Amino acid sequence: MKHPVTRRAFLSQAAALGSGLLIAPARVVRAGAGQSPNAKLNLALIGTWGRGAAHFDAIRGENVAALCDVDERHLASAAEKFPQAKQYVDWRPCLDQKGLDAVICCTADHTHAFIATWAMNRGLHVYCEKPLGNSVEEARVVRATYLKNKHKLATQVGTQRHANENFNRVSELIRDGAVGELEQVSAWGNRKLPRPGYLPAQGEPPAHLHYDLWVGPSPFHPYNAGYFSGGPGMNCLQWNMYWDFGTGQVGDMGSHTMDLAWKAIDAALPISAEAKGDPFHPEVTPVALEAHFEHPANRWRPAIRVSWYQGGLMPESPSSWVDLRRIGHGALFEGSKGYLVADFDSRLLIPAGKGADLTYYKGRTKDTLIPPLGGFQQEWIDACKGSLRTSCDFDYGGTMIEMMMLGLVAYRVGRKIRYDGAAGRVTDSPEANELLRRTYRPGWTLNG
Numbered sequence: 001m002k003h004p005v006t007r008r009a010f011l012s013q014a015a016a017l018g019s020g021l022l023i024a025p026a027r028v029v030r031a032g033a034g035q036s037p038n039a040k041l042n043l044a045l046i047g048t049w050g051r052g053a054a055h056f057d058a059i060r061g062e063n064v065a066a067l068c069d070v071d072e073r074h075l076a077s078a079a080e081k082f083p084q085a086k087q088y089v090d091w092r093p094c095l096d097q098k099g100l101d102a103v104i105c106c107t108a109d110h111t112h113a114f115i116a117t118w119a120m121n122r123g124l125h126v127y128c129e130k131p132l133g134n135s136v137e138e139a140r141v142v143r144a145t146y147l148k149n150k151h152k153l154a155t156q157v158g159t160q161r162h163a164n165e166n167f168n169r170v171s172e173l174i175r176d177g178a179v180g181e182l183e184q185v186s187a188w189g190n191r192k193l194p195r196p197g198y199l200p201a202q203g204e205p206p207a208h209l210h211y212d213l214w215v216g217p218s219p220f221h222p223y224n225a226g227y228f229s230g231g232p233g234m235n236c237l238q239w240n241m242y243w244d245f246g247t248g249q250v251g252d253m254g255s256h257t258m259d260l261a262w263k264a265i266d267a268a269l270p271i272s273a274e275a276k277g278d279p280f281h282p283e284v285t286p287v288a289l290e291a292h293f294e295h296p297a298n299r300w301r302p303a304i305r306v307s308w309y310q311g312g313l314m315p316e317s318p319s320s321w322v323d324l325r326r327i328g329h330g331a332l333f334e335g336s337k338g339y340l341v342a343d344f345d346s347r348l349l350i351p352a353g354k355g356a357d358l359t360y361y362k363g364r365t366k367d368t369l370i371p372p373l374g375g376f377q378q379e380w381i382d383a384c385k386g387s388l389r390t391s392c393d394f395d396y397g398g399t400m401i402e403m404m405m406l407g408l409v410a411y412r413v414g415r416k417i418r419y420d421g422a423a424g425r426v427t428d429s430p431e432a433n434e435l436l437r438r439t440y441r442p443g444w445t446l447n448g
């Protein structure tokens, strides 16, 4: 079914949208998404360069009806691939474009929770790059909005390594008891991005960059070209160490690497958090950090401790001949009868301790293995068109990132805090409760 947009309709829409809308194509196609797996989705891609461009292949078969980027050069380059799409520099009018079905968000981290929530509030399916939020509150708002709409919306957090078959194998080994009874899980990342503080003011931003929109809801920091000096898909490393734009490695590689553990441990929210690392810096997130969380028992395992290490801090190795530091981003599962060490692609089982003869562990037959996920973006596209089922929906991914963000809160207060996950409150520190949320510039609403 096609709804041509007349010039008159376009002009009145453009007037309503103000400067957010730059250019309009002749027509927009509206497909019956959700009804037929063959229908094309009307998609908006917000953040069109870098990580955004990494989605081009996956969405080639859909109708890319809107492109949005604060950098007009990036917008123009994506428009060469998708000339039929309307173009925006502001994601707010973009999300109000009539006829959209779904949104892919690849912007800077400090806008993810906003775009994801606004999109779901407008009935749109969402694929959101990691991290899903930059604070406990953001994670909770996104998750709650998804849970309210899960009967009709498909969501996916962009942790595409989840599709690696190793994630399934690790999960099977842990659930099937290859390390005995699970006691503790640690994930770590070795990326170090030390920064002295926000970059100094460097005059006016270039004309093609809508810098104030890039800063968006965050407190304003003056323009510096350094925030935009990274290569495609790596530019996030130019801004994600600063508190107002990112959460450092906690949200960056932490989103991917904790996912390796998270899939296997079937965890809900922790009941406590404690963390330590580099001395607190008001502008820059810590390079070295370790955070520990107590998780209650669930139906198949006892209570466990979950830990995150970064920037050179590491869990203790199970043996002097296992050098965990050789694994840049990995996870260690510790159980009553051994250890499992894993990175994104491979794993190593180490039976250890009394009676660790593996008689208690029965490997699966081929037909009982967890089936391959297939294409990670495709899983979401298929979900938008009917199944609504994805592996990293905003409940799964939102819960995980809420825990990680709570770790940063514990780091900031410098002591163990107790957490009521149902209420989203720290029960023993008013100071910590203040840190569950970020402060936004006037005019920006998270749940809009």
Ligand SMILES: NC(=O)c1ccc[n+]([C@@H]2O[C@H](COP(=O)([O-])OP(=O)(O)OC[C@H]3O[C@@H](n4cnc5c(N)ncnc54)[C@H](O)[C@@H]3O)[C@@H](O)[C@H]2O)c1
Pocket (backbone or CB within 6 Å): 046, 047, 048, 049, 050, 051, 052, 068, 069, 070, 071, 074, 089, 090, 091, 106, 107, 108, 109, 111, 129, 130, 131, 158, 159, 160, 213, 214, 216, 232, 233, 234, 235, 236, 237, 252
């Ligand atoms: N899943 C992965 O493996 C993976 C890999 C790299 C980056 N990422 C994530 O993707 C996101 C983008 O990373 P990047 O390195 O491409 O960053 P980037 O700074 O290059 O931004 C990507 C694009 O988004 C645009 N943009 C930024 N803020 C915007 C806004 N408010 N509205 C519209 N457009 C906006 C930028 O101009 C740019 O074109 C980050 O959140 C990062 O964590 C994920």
